[in-house]
Amino acid sequence: MTICFRKYALLFALALLLAAGCTASKIERHARHFRQHGDYYSLAQVVQLLEPGADTARVKALLGTPIDMGFDYRYLLDSLGPNGCVVGAVFHLNEQGRTDQQWIGEICE
Numbered sequence: 001m002t003i004c005f006r007k008y009a010l011l012f013a014l015a016l017l018l019a020a021g022c023t024a025s026k027i028e029r030h031a032r033h034f035r036q037h038g039d040y041y042s043l044a045q046v047v048q049l050l051e052p053g054a055d056t057a058r059v060k061a062l063l064g065t066p067i068d069m070g071f072d073y074r075y076l077l078d079s080l081g082p083n084g085c086v087v088g089a090v091f092h093l094n095e096q097g098r099t100d101q102q103w104i105g106e107i108c109e
Helices: 002-037 040-049 056-063
Strands: 072-080 086-093 099-107
Touching (some): 002 040, 002 056, 040 056, 072 099
16 A cells, blocks of 8 residues: 555656646747747747746746846737737836736737
């Protein structure tokens, strides 16, 4: 009984490690695709998958050099939304230089 429990516990731990590794490679795969093609879908996936509180180095490592507004990082697409504003992702930065909000959509200012 103990051996069986250990076996399943080990398999469960291995499954968790594999799942964590797949998440990391998934965000990196979408980020690489965005850097190469500048497409909406890949950027939206990075916005969705990026862990809360990521630091600026992580964002730059994934997506490249941003438009640095001082209080947020922006990554723009080559398209306009229904209001005629540019579409892109915004990563708002807190005082510690970590993301505290992130979204993708029209940026009208």
